[in-house]
Every structure is written in C-alpha cells, then in structure tokens.
Amino acid sequence: MANNQKRWKWAAIPGLALALLLTGTSGTGLPPDSAAEAATASGATGAQATLADTIFAKLRARSAQFAVQTAGSASASLKAADQAFGTAMKRDDYVNYTIKSYSFSSKSDGKKATVTVKVTYWENAAQSAYVAAKSKEILASIIKPGMNDHQKVKAIHDWVLLHVAYDRTLRKHSAYDALASGQAVCQGYASLTYRLLTDAGLQARIAEGTVKTGPHAWNLVKLDGKWYHLDTTFDDPVPDVAGRTEYGYYLTTDAQMRRDHSWTLAYPSATTSYAGTLAQLQKSDPARKAFYTGLYETLGYLYLQPDHTVRNEQEIAAQIKQAIREGRTSVKVRYAQGASRKLDLQKLLDAVPAIAKIQSRISAFPPGDPGDALLELQFTLAKS
Numbered sequence: 001m002a003n004n005q006k007r008w009k010w011a012a013i014p015g016l017a018l019a020l021l022l023t024g025t026s027g028t029g030l031p032p033d034s035a036a037e038a039a040t041a042s043g044a045t046g047a048q049a050t051l052a053d054t055i056f057a058k059l060r061a062r063s064a065q066f067a068v069q070t071a072g073s074a075s076a077s078l079k080a081a082d083q084a085f086g087t088a089m090k091r092d093d094y095v096n097y098t099i100k101s102y103s104f105s106s107k108s109d110g111k112k113a114t115v116t117v118k119v120t121y122w123e124n125a126a127q128s129a130y131v132a133a134k135s136k137e138i139l140a141s142i143i144k145p146g147m148n149d150h151q152k153v154k155a156i157h158d159w160v161l162l163h164v165a166y167d168r169t170l171r172k173h174s175a176y177d178a179l180a181s182g183q184a185v186c187q188g189y190a191s192l193t194y195r196l197l198t199d200a201g202l203q204a205r206i207a208e209g210t211v212k213t214g215p216h217a218w219n220l221v222k223l224d225g226k227w228y229h230l231d232t233t234f235d236d237p238v239p240d241v242a243g244r245t246e247y248g249y250y251l252t253t254d255a256q257m258r259r260d261h262s263w264t265l266a267y268p269s270a271t272t273s274y275a276g277t278l279a280q281l282q283k284s285d286p287a288r289k290a291f292y293t294g295l296y297e298t299l300g301y302l303y304l305q306p307d308h309t310v311r312n313e314q315e316i317a318a319q320i321k322q323a324i325r326e327g328r329t330s331v332k333v334r335y336a337q338g339a340s341r342k343l344d345l346q347k348l349l350d351a352v353p354a355i356a357k358i359q360s361r362i363s364a365f366p367p368g369d370p371g372d373a374l375l376e377l378q379f380t381l382a383k384s
Contacts, residue, residue, distance in 0.1 A: 056088035062125035077113030127176035209263030303334035317351035335375035356382035
C-alpha cells in the first residue's frame with residue numbers, strides 16, 4: 001500500500017498561531033494513480049462537501065484523532081483531505097482559532113483511501129463547554145431587557161477589557177485562557193469577544209493580520225447592516241490598569257484600521273463612519289438618545305467638531321480664554337496634525353497673560369485624521 005503523509009507545523013507567535021507547510025513526502029516514490037485521481041476530481045463537489053461536513057463535525061467536537069474515507073491514491077486523498085479541512089475550518093471562526101496544529105496520513109490501495117487526521121487544540125472540548133456556559137452567564141449579567149445591538153456591543157467590549165489582561169508571557173491563546181486565568185494574547189481576546197458577540201445574537205468575525213509588533217487578531221461586527229472593526233486587545237491598556245477602558249479601536253472603518261493594522265485575507269468591507277452612525281441614531285432613536293450622546297462623547301467624536309479643534313497656538317490661546325470666561329482651568333481639544341508638532345507653551349503664556357502656569361498632555365486621537373492628536377491643557381491663573 002502507498003503511504004503518503006503531509007506534515008504541518010504551527011508556530012505560536014506573539015498574539016497568533018500561524019501555519020507553515022514544511023514538507024510533503026511520498027512513501028513509495030511512485031506516481032499517483034491518474035485514473036483514480038480523475039475519478040475523484042469528477043465527483044469532487046459532492047464528495048468534498050461531504051468530507052468537509054465530516055471534518056467540521058469532528059473539529060467542533062475537538063476530536064484529537066479521527067479517520068475519514070475518500071477515493072483515490074494516497075497523494076490524491078491527502079490533497080482532498082487538506083482542501084476539505086481548509087473548508088471546514090472556514091465555516092466557524094471560533095472553531096478555526098481553537099486549532100493549534102494538525103497533520104494527515106493516508107493509506108490507499110490506489111482506489112480507496114483512509115486518511116487519519118490528528119489535531120491539537122488551544123482549547124479542548126471541556127474547555128470550550130466552559131466558555132459556552134460562562135458566556136451565557138456573562139451575557140445574562142450585562143445584557144439588559146430592551147438593549148439594542150449598539151448597547152450590547154458596548155457592554156461586551158467593556159466587560160472584556162475590565163476582566164481580561166494581556167498575557168505578557170505570550171502563552172495563553174484561547175477564550176478559555178481569557179476566562180479561566182483572566183489573561184490571554186490577542187487571539188484569546190478576539191475569540192472571547194467573538195463568542196460573546198455571537199451568543200448575544202450579533203454577526204461577527206475574527207480577523208487576522210499584522211501590526212508593528214507582528215501577527216495580530218481582532219474582530220469585525222455587523223450593526224444595522226454595516227460592518228465595523230473592533231479591537232479589544234488594542235483598547236486594553238498594557239500593563240493592565242484596573243477599571244480602565246479605552247476606545248481608540250471601537251467600531252472603526254477599514255481606513256482608520258489600516259493606519260496601524262494590515263491584512264491580506266478577504267473580510268467584509270467596513271466603510272461607514274461610526275461617528276456619523278451615532279449622530280443619526282441620536283435623531284432616529286430618541287428613546288436611547290442619552291446612550292448615543294454619552295457614547296459619542298466617550299469615543300471622542302465631540303472633538304471632531306470645528307469648535308473643538310485647533311491648528312496652532314493662536315487657536316489654542318482662544319480656547320484658553322474661552323475656558324477662563326466660563327470659569328474652567330482646563331482645555332481639551334483635537335490638535336489637527338499635532339502628533340508631530342512641538343507645542344510652544346511660552347507662546348501661550350505670552351498670549352494669555354491671565355495664566356501663570358500651564359501643563360500639556362498630547363495623546364493619540366484615532367477618530368481624527370492621520371497625524372491628529374488629543375491635546376489636554378491644565379493651567380493656573382495668575383494672582384490679581
């Protein structure tokens with residue numbers, strides 16, 4: 001009997017597991033049975049679908065080893081199993097990202113083959129069951145009657161950030177790790193977020209690509225027919241800060257995401273500005289206006305407006321004078337193209353004699369244009 005094995009290796013890289021095809025060897029060195037392969041190809045559609053169904057059921061059950069039957073030579077059966085395995089993995093993002101490694105081996109008489117599939121997982125069956133049960137428990141505590149999908153996403157995003165910390169040892173890759181230990185790398189964040197979103201009735205995806213530190217995973221979520229990116233890993237401070245949530249990567253567009261994320265796989269396009277969505281919802285859904293208005297401000301969209309935007313020291317000075325008239329000793333504005341500029345505080349002191357001391361803080365402002373920053377000023381008034 002011919003014996004052909006295709007070997008794969010998966011490498012755990014910070015935040016994500018990547019598959020690398022190492023070798024494909026033939027046990028006999030003989031050419032494949034062309035007639036058998038042609039016969040297999042002619043019925044590929046139905047046979048491949050059935051094979052993918054079988055494999056998917058095994059993957060959902062987290063089976064570590066199983067055998068599947070297919071037609072053809074050893075090499076043809078391995079190719080068929082490989083294609084069907086890829087199809088099965090793509091059926092469910094959660095299943096896909098629980099798989100750590102896999103390999104195939106085949107025994108064939110040239111017409112019929114038995115392919116043995118071995119799989120290792122980041123999360124076994126018992127652990128996945130724990131995640132499913134815990135997800136229901138979490139959702140029961142944070143999803144209130146009458147919440148719409150926008151409110152559900154906010155509740156889920158915040159729960160993940162408040163209960164999971166980034167695993168700086170880079171060893172914990174699953175949603176189970178995130179829940180059981182409270183730590184995970186991006187793959188665990190994305191898997192847990194996906195589980196919670198889909199269990200809450202939302203349509204979501206797990207996306208993968210790269211950032212400046214290497215491979216990375218995050219989510220996409222569909223709201224009112226529009227897709228948005230959601231990166232709970234990047235919104236969680238590292239090192240972890242108890243009780244702190246950030247929103248720089250909350251429901252963003254492809255263009256916003258591509259500033260520091262890249263991807264090559266095909267995902268639904270995200271082209272709708274969530275700032276515009278919230279502005280419309282404040283008018284179309286008055287019963288939830290307080291939620292939309294609060295979220296609009298939380299996400300920093302208020303600073304996209306012209307009266308909260310500055311471009312130079314003169315405009316900053318005008319904002320300070322306005323604050324003084326209103327009895328405030330602080331200013332917070334969008335500093336257009338300010339990320340790479342050095343702020344001249346002495347100019348501000350000269351322009352506003354009423355202040356004796358001023359301190360500034362410039363931070364990233366993802367909702368704005370590339371190069372924009374969020375400028376926060378604290379000042380002390382001069383004694384009269």
